[in-house]
Amino acid sequence: MDFRFNDEQRIWHETVHNFMDKEVGREYTREHDASREFPWEVYKKMGELGWLGLLLPEADGGVEADPIMFAIFCEAIGKYSLDTAACMMTSMFTATNFSVHGTPAQKLKYLPPFLRGEKTFSIGMTEPQSGSDAAAVRTKAVLDGDEWVLNGNKTFISGAHLPGGTIVLLARTGEDRYKGLSLFILPNDTKGLTITKLNTIVRRSLGTTQLYLDNVRIPKDNLLGEEGKGWTYIGEHLEHERLSLAASYVGNAQTALDDTINYTKQRKAFGKSLSDFQVIKHRMAEDAIAVEAARLLTYSAAAKMARGESAVKEVSMAKVFAVDTLFKTAFNGMQAMGGYSQLPEMDMERYMREAKHGMVGGGANEIQKSIIAKLMGL
Numbered sequence: 203m204d205f206r207f208n209d210e211q212r213i214w215h216e217t218v219h220n221f222m223d224k225e226v227g228r229e230y231t232r233e234h235d236a237s238r239e240f241p242w243e244v245y246k247k248m249g250e251l252g253w254l255g256l257l258l259p260e261a262d263g264g265v266e267a268d269p270i271m272f273a274i275f276c277e278a279i280g281k282y283s284l285d286t287a288a289c290m291m292t293s294m295f296t297a298t299n300f301s302v303h304g305t306p307a308q309k310l311k312y313l314p315p316f317l318r319g320e321k322t323f324s325i326g327m328t329e330p331q332s333g334s335d336a337a338a339v340r341t342k343a344v345l346d347g348d349e350w351v352l353n354g355n356k357t358f359i360s361g362a363h364l365p366g367g368t369i370v371l372l373a374r375t376g377e378d379r380y381k382g383l384s385l386f387i388l389p390n391d392t393k394g395l396t397i398t399k400l401n402t403i404v405r406r407s408l409g410t411t412q413l414y415l416d417n418v419r420i421p422k423d424n425l426l427g428e429e430g431k432g433w434t435y436i437g438e439h440l441e442h443e444r445l446s447l448a449a450s451y452v453g454n455a456q457t458a459l460d461d462t463i464n465y466t467k468q469r470k471a472f473g474k475s476l477s478d479f480q481v482i483k484h485r486m487a488e489d490a491i492a493v494e495a496a497r498l499l500t501y502s503a504a505a506k507m508a509r510g511e512s513a514v515k516e517v518s519m520a521k522v523f524a525v526d527t528l529f530k531t532a533f534n535g536m537q538a539m540g541g542y543s544q545l546p547e548m549d550m551e552r553y554m555r556e557a558k559h560g561m562v563g564g565g566a567n568e569i570q571k572s573i574i575a576k577l578m579g580l
């Protein structure tokens with residue numbers, strides 16, 4: 203068994219990390235977290251480089267990267283902030299719904315501006331009463347002549363407010379818990395739709411919103427795929443989604459550890475560097491073990507996917523372990539930085555905030571453990 207990247211993977215790793223260091227960097231990331239502004243410059247550059255199409259087939263203008271190349275990308279784009287990674291990934295995953303289930307006309311209208319980095323997609327599943335229990339959707343869609351009429355509320359929908367954005371909305375078209383759900387294409391400037399921003403402590407540059415749908419009318423053709431297949435469609439990219447999250451947690455945990463090492467080497471107390479105290483050294487060694495283990499779990503899951511095998515259990519394992527590792531590494535980093543950790547310019551508080559959200563977002567740790575247990579036959 204060979205754990206090394208091949209030449210193509212190594213070059214890709216260097217390329218994306220160089221891009222993140224030179225074109226994005228920690229200052230830009232920090233400023234966008236503070237100002238709660240979307241990183242349009244980065245999104246557009248990624249579009250120009252063709253990276254937003256990593257998950258799409260060539261026929262739809264993408265490059266269809268294999269899961270290992272994709273994990274390398276996600277580890278890099280998460281290195282300074284999970285929020286930055288979410289700014290790209292939310293649209294990239296939703297674009298796959300268009301690619302797999304869209305009509306030629308829908309693909310032509312929505313995919314090219316996204317691939318150019320001009321437009322974003324959001325995914326609208328969560329409602330006030332349906333979070334982890336995601337199928338408990340109440341938002342209704344009723345066909346009236348040539349139009350669907352939508353009524354209901356959604357909450358925590360990331361990026362739905364961005365100019366020119368399109369929401370892919372999960373709504374109820376029938377009584378059956380799963381087969382009664384369908385996906386709709388909802389431009390965010392549609393009459394009857396009100397979007398308000400939530401003051402969350404994370405995802406501050408992507409932004410997270412509430413949607414109020416009051417007799418929103420969209421053309422009949424805005425149904426994405428077949429009626430009653432929404433739940434199936436949403437589940438189709440879950441493995442890739444969990445892999446992407448695990449990889450971005452690994453990237454961010456590595457940065458949190460590196461920042462802690464750099465700080466403790468420079469900071470002096472009682473005549474020595476903080477990194478000379480055994481208690482601090484050991485904590486960093488423990489975090490290094492965990493980061494490496496999280497990376498191996500993530501790439502092992504990616505390799506399984508690349509072989510065409512199911513990796514549902516493995517991506518859940520990687521996601522839980524990687525986010526717990528990020529949280530612990532950032533928590534230890536804050537302790538090592540003492541009072542200075544309370545300043546946003548140290549970045550560590552952002553890593554910890556975002557890790558806390560990672561324990562709930564994209565399927566909470568408890569839900570991942572239930573999936574793992576089920577696949578263990580429990």
Ligand SMILES: Cc1cc2nc3c(=O)[nH]c(=O)nc-3n(C[C@H](O)[C@H](O)[C@H](O)COP(=O)(O)OP(=O)(O)OC[C@H]3O[C@@H](n4cnc5c(N)ncnc54)[C@H](O)[C@@H]3O)c2cc1C
Pocket residue numbers: 292324325326327328332333334335357358359360361402404405410559562563564565566567568569572
């Ligand atoms: C910043 C942010 C961005 C988001 N972006 C989006 C988005 O773009 N689109 C979207 O649709 N949604 C989005 N969400 C919603 C997110 O997916 C939900 O928050 C998540 O699914 C959890 O749902 P909930 O918050 O309602 O918590 P709940 O489901 O109420 O869970 C609360 C707690 O109970 C636990 N729990 C629930 N069920 C079980 C169980 N069966 N066994 C054991 N424990 C359980 C959970 O693990 C959790 O710890 C976002 C959320 C946030 C905070």
